[in-house]
Amino acid sequence: MRKARTVKYEFIELLPSTLEPETLYVSLKYKNMVHLCFCGCGRKVITPLSPTGWELTFNGREVSVFPSIGSWNLPCRSHYWITRSRVEWDEQWSAERIAGGFARDRADKERYYRRDAQPHVMRDSGDPEVARSEERRSLWERMKRWF
Ligand SMILES: [Zn+2]
Incomplete structure (x- = not known):
């Protein structure tokens, strides 16, 4: 290798x-x-x-x-x-640092998706969790428009 x-x-x-x-x-x-x-x-x-x-x-x-x-x-x-x-x-991360990195990543994602951002499609991102929350929100956006 x-x-x-x-x-x-x-x-x-x-x-x-x-x-x-x-x-x-x-x-x-x-x-x-x-x-x-x-x-x-x-x-x-x-x-x-x-x-x-x-x-x-x-x-x-x-x-x-x-x-x-x-x-x-x-x-x-x-x-x-x-x-x-x-x-x-770069160096390999320790288990603690990996856990910390993932935690920070999750927090970033949450902050990002809670923002009143313009709709953007991420269905092809390969991240099913993101895709699901995007779908939920776009459905909600559509429903809001109906009322
Ligand atoms: Zn490899």
Whole structure:
């Protein structure tokens, strides 16, 4: 297994049936990114593009992703940043820090969805929890309009 140092990118609409290693696939249509874990373990890592997910920066030649990608649920527990198409390896988090990170993530999501934001669709985010709450709200929005 070889740890990736640099990554290629591909802007796609639909996910190809076979993914190339060391390549970040970006679907703007489905607001999602996917790649095979850059440690070389071959696991698929999905990072939704959303205000509470990941941000993609593209300068025309290189891609950057924010924040870091920590695959805590994979056996390799890889943690890295993608900065200008370079993979910067970071330390693995301790169990406590992972729990803290998830807790913060949840709080961010709650804050975000409680805001009176414009409707936005995240059904393709790959996050069923988010998709469900979006559906509930859009139904509520529709009902409000009826009255
Ligand atoms: Zn891995």
